[in-house]
Amino acid sequence: MNLEYGPEYERFRDEVRDFLAGNRHRAPHASQRAARPDAAAVAWQKLLIEHGYTARTIPREYGGYGAEPDILKARIIAEEFARAGVPAGLSNQGISMLVPTLLELGTEEQKRRWIEPTLRGEIVWCQGYSEPGAGSDLASLRTSAREEDGHFVINGQKIWTSTARQADMIFCLVRTEAEAPKHAGISYLIFPMDLPGIEVRPLKTMTGHAEFNETFFTDVRVPVDQIVGQRGQGWFVANATLGHERGMLGDPDALENRLLALIRLMRDERVGSARAIEDPVLRDRLVALQAEVAAMKYNGMRVLSNQLKGDAGGMAKLIVKLQSCELAHQISALAIDAMGEMGILYSDSPRVREGGTWQWNYMFQLGLIIGGGTAQIQKNIIAERGLDMPREPRLALASAEGRKDVA
Amino acid sequence: MDFGLSSEQEMLGEAVRRCLAETCPLDHVRFCVDAGSAVSDRVMAALHEIGLTGLMVPEAHGGLGMTMLDAAVVAEQLGRAVAPVPFLGRSVLAPLALMLAGSPAQQADWLPRIASGAARFGVAIAGIVEERDGASVRIEDGGLTGTALFALDFEGADHFIVADASGRLHLLAAATTGVEPIALQTIDATRSVGELRLTGAAAEPLADDGGLATRRLRDAGRILLAADSLGAGEAMIEQAVAYAAEREQFGRVIGSFQAVKHMCAEMAARHEPCRALVWYAAHAFDVLPDEAALTACFAKSHTGEVHRFVARTATEVHGGMGFTDLLGLHFWFKRIGFDRQLLGGPERVRAEAAQLQGLNAATR
DSSP: BBBOHHHHHHHHHHHHHHHHHHHHSOOOOOOHHHHHHHHHHHHHHHHHHHHHHSSTTOOOGSSOOOOOOOHHHHHHHHHHHHHHOOSSSSHHIIIIIIIIHHHOHHHOOHHHIIIIEEEETSSEEEEOOOBTTSSSGGGGGGOOOEEEEEEEEEEEEEEOTTTTTTTTTTEEEEETTTTSSSGSSEEEEEEEETTTTTEEEEEOTTSOOOOOOEEEEEEEEETOEEEOOOSSHHHHHHHHHHHHHHHHHHHHHHHHHHHHHHHHHHHHHHHHHEGGGGHHHHHHHHEEEEOOOOOOHHHHHHHHHHHHTOOOHHHHHHTHHHHHHHHHHHHHHHHHHGGGGGOOOOTTTOOOOOGHHHHHHHHHHHHHHHHOOHHHHHHHHIIIIIIIOOOOOOHHHHHHHHHHHHO | OOOOOOHHHHHHHHHHHHHEEEEOHHHHHHHHHTOOSSSSSHHHHHHTTTOOOOOOOGGGSEEEEEEOOHHHHHHHHHHHHHHOOOIIIIIHHHHHHHHOOOHHHHHHHHHHHHHHHHEEEEOOOGTOOOOOTTTEEEETTTTTEEEEEEEEEEESSSSSEETTSSEEEEEEEETTTTEEEEOOOOOOOTEEEEEEEEEEEEOOOOOOOTTTTHHHHHHHHHHHHHHHHHHHHHHHHHHHHHHHHTEETTEGGGGOOOOOOOOHHHHHHHHHHHHHHHHHHHHHHHOOHHHHHHHHHHHHHHHHHHHHHHHHHHHHHHHHHSSSSSSSSSHHHEEEHHHHHHTTTHHHHHHHHHTTTTTSOOOO
């Protein structure tokens, strides 16, 4: 057990701290970090790329910083930005999902054309994966693309397309081979969102806000070369990056920050002349959450160490999405309970605490438990990949057939 | 940076595991329990052979001079094997008490005998966590008077380390006049605890350090109970998964039903982070003194909750068989129950954690 990063890394940490001290006044406010970055956010992103604090390992010829992958340096950057309360680089589905996909499976031309403007925040992407009839069973998607004089003609509907209203482009899974088994008939297309026949409707959620959209396609024509990977290989192209999304949803720094905010709230919130934190029942729940957040933090350090040794992370990694999303939800639940009757206040009500953030989080985090692979799908993954338990017999059969046909 | 066990610690765990696989299969556990003993001479001898009797005793005094993280590695394996052997009190807390609060003469006198197995200690510090049934120990006319509950590694102990009500530690010979030892029966027959009724019993005091050593013993005890529970919990999950892969109902193995599979996934998901938490707490005990007490509380209370869930869920996965004596699953269930309560159940320990952080007060 050695928790020291070593002198080379401590020097690097000092560099990051110096950078933050000298430049933090140029950082955009977190609240400004909308789907489409404003001028300040774009300028900040440019500065971060120049210093290698974001897009760090993306090759220079594609607009990144071009550093060798170094997990510890990436970790130090994340830690120091979180500690300073300064927004790190842009984080959106284009950067977290499309860019890694193109780096792995895109053509040279696609890499040169799309990666740099995406990193710089000039092109905003949305993701067209889920459909009303294809959620956990994503491979059953039905949005169709038939080929017609050098174009795919797309018809169908996507759902949960966050940022679709702001997006310039979409990366989208469509069924190109109607007759093929479900995993083998899918292609991964990229196309502009302003094409004729695309309609975006805001999807209002239980929070009262439209954080997502539905996107409809009616005879949308896309040139056949706007495909990533081979025709019919879209399922594998998409799966190459689903892991990146799950990684995004389980950040231990975020849990610690929520917990600190909860402690502040419980110290401020008064019940009569006492403070919420003086209630032994609420306090007991708080410390139970602290212990669990500590466990997830050290679990994250263990996963990081394993990755340094070239180990994929095993069970310690598989459980992160399930446990972190649940824990985040529990933290918000306790905040609401600590506020008592005040806990029901929302939006811009008189007396509302922190703009109703805790209630919004409580609801939105339930969405995160469901999204990105539901809790139940996560449990299947943990059981089948982590514990080597048998699959559902019918699914096992279908999957074996799918693999055989693809091969 | 390397968060995890060293290769030596991996080897230590592997050595203890092999040793227990050979000497302490479930049949043997059952044999000891049926004979009414929580001390297997055979397992003790085998562990002594690889040096574990004196693992915490400094090398200068004939031991291995190991760390709390090493001890946690061992405790995990003992829990995994539900091994009926004294360890926590005899091989860890007693030498630690002498190292922290013993005079050089006391250390020179006792530590080599602990390492060789010539002195067999029990440790009674439960009273500093919570006073129950009015039991406490005070100094009267130069001797110890009162009652000490839940003395660990009670069976076969010829000496005890006892904390008095002020938190000061004393070294007491079991055969001294004024000591009445009374065994307690617990759910967990693989470990022995007892009470000491003391009437002016002559004892050697250790240093009066304001209870510091006693609090360190409490932290160490909490970490190792958590580590024991980690091993016991992992063994239960493995057994549940193996059973679910074998047992057929409705023409399929029950592990292919999501109802069963998800129970196993939930156990694994809650259990796995406990490992990093226990390691960190042990490491903090060794080198991060400011964090030691708090992380010990986190490790103890969190594993207590998680492994209670694991113990009942793994039993349920086994269906009716899990409820029988036949499979012996209950040995792990009870071991986990013991680990949870001793030296403070989760609520008690969390209250201490709150106090340590100043969360009781409204001020920032």
